[in-house]
Amino acid sequence: QASKNVSYGKRGMGLEELINEANSYYLSKHLAVIHKKPTPITVVHVDYPDRSMAKITEAYYVQPSTTDYNGVLDGHYIDFDAKETKNKTNMPLKNFHQHQITHLKNVLENGGIGFFILGFTTRSEFYLFPASILIKIWDEALRGGEKSVPYSIISQQGFQINSKMIPSLDYLPALKRFLKYLNV
Amino acid sequence: QASKNVSYGKRGMGLEELINEANSYYLSKHLAVIHKKPTPITVVHVDYPDRSMAKITEAYYVQPSTTDYNGVLDGHYIDFDAKETKNKTNMPLKNFHQHQITHLKNVLENGGIGFFILGFTTRSEFYLFPASILIKIWDEALRGGEKSVPYSIISQQGFQINSKMIPSLDYLPALKRFLKYLNV
Ligand SMILES: [Mg+2]
Numbered sequence: 001q002a003s004k005n006v007s008y009g010k011r012g013m014g015l016e017e018l019i020n021e022a023n024s025y026y027l028s029k030h031l032a033v034i035h036k037k038p039t040p041i042t043v044v045h046v047d048y049p050d051r052s053m054a055k056i057t058e059a060y061y062v063q064p065s066t067t068d069y070n071g072v073l074d075g076h077y078i079d080f081d082a083k084e085t086k087n088k089t090n091m092p093l094k095n096f097h098q099h100q101i102t103h104l105k106n107v108l109e110n111g112g113i114g115f116f117i118l119g120f121t122t123r124s125e126f127y128l129f130p131a132s133i134l135i136k137i138w139d140e141a142l143r144g145g146e147k148s149v150p151y152s153i154i155s156q157q158g159f160q161i162n163s164k165m166i167p168s169l170d171y172l173p174a175l176k177r178f179l180k181y182l183n184v
Numbered sequence: 185q186a187s188k189n190v191s192y193g194k195r196g197m198g199l200e201e202l203i204n205e206a207n208s209y210y211l212s213k214h215l216a217v218i219h220k221k222p223t224p225i226t227v228v229h230v231d232y233p234d235r236s237m238a239k240i241t242e243a244y245y246v247q248p249s250t251t252d253y254n255g256v257l258d259g260h261y262i263d264f265d266a267k268e269t270k271n272k273t274n275m276p277l278k279n280f281h282q283h284q285i286t287h288l289k290n291v292l293e294n295g296g297i298g299f300f301i302l303g304f305t306t307r308s309e310f311y312l313f314p315a316s317i318l319i320k321i322w323d324e325a326l327r328g329g330e331k332s333v334p335y336s337i338i339s340q341q342g343f344q345i346n347s348k349m350i351p352s353l354d355y356l357p358a359l360k361r362f363l364k365y366l367n368v
């Protein structure tokens with residue numbers, strides 16, 4: 001029986017922390033309200049060692065039904081997930097999950113703004129990539145197409161996120177370029 | 185040392201289940217994408233009894249920083265929380281929390297649609313109540329004002345939710361009346 005201490009989620013923490021830092025900054029500067037959703041967990045058993053404390057002693061991770069991030073910018077509903085790869089030439093589709101694709105389809109259908117933040121960590125390059133394009137590539141892959149998204153497609157059709165001092169991953173300018181491109 | 189089995193959250197389950205049912209219905213009918221956020225939990229220890237299973241054996245509830253529900257309707261960012269009381273004449277402010285008020289202030293400031301779904305369970309009456317009004321009442325209470333919201337205010341300034349067969353708590357018509365009132 002293996003055992004492990006876990007302080008955070010299980011994958012993608014580097015990128016996740018950068019996004020959380022950016023979101024805190026945007027909130028403090030009144031620029032946008034975007035939060036990471038908590039990881040869904042089913043609680044089975046709770047102990048109360050004393051009146052002021054609830055200690056969960058049995059719980060399980062459950063499959064999320066949405067992406068990790070959502071919020072509001074200028075009244076627009078914003079929804080995205082973040083993925084990173086050490087690959088230099090492509091982003092493997094195995095980093096994505098059907099429930100994320102389905103959720104983003106629903107979001108787009110209801111007038112929301114959906115995208116991914118894609119990180120090529122070896123290149124230190126990050127892109128805001130429209131959900132609509134990723135959904136097409138995903139559906140083509142299900143019909144036997146490519147199982148990854150070429151770097152060239154992401155760098156050409158995505159909106160590059162330029163690094164800054166504070167916040168390091170300042171994705172709001174890229175998001176605003178995306179909104180302008182969408183004409184909303 | 186007390187001990188208890190918990191299947192759901194700790195309070196307000198009746199109303200929460202009604203809202204979850206409505207949200208599932210709206211999603212399936214492509215009318216809106218609104219989800220309840222998972223309860224934030226900090227995981228301290230995970231056991232792996234076998235390769236396919238992660239069992240959380242030590243975790244704690246953490247203070248949420250947002251409301252419970254958000255999503256998108258016609259491109260609009262929607263954000264709310266739900267409260268119920270057995271009182272017939274007022275909704276006590278102790279049902280609300282500063283972090284929910286602060287979050288909804290941020291949401292309104294960024295152009296989002298914020299409200300509460302308030303249930304008077306003894307009356308079987310439910311209202312969509314604008315966050316802007318609740319925030320004013322909350323801030324007045326902090327300066328020594330009333331510690332509850334009179335039923336008369338909620339029934340007059342709120343948008344009543346009429347019960348239906350499916351979903352039981354069909355709050356979308358009230359939300360659309362609210363959006364029309366807001367002129368968005
Ligand atoms: Mg993720």
Ligand SMILES: [Mg+2]
Pocket residue numbers: 196252265266267
């Ligand atoms: Mg609640």
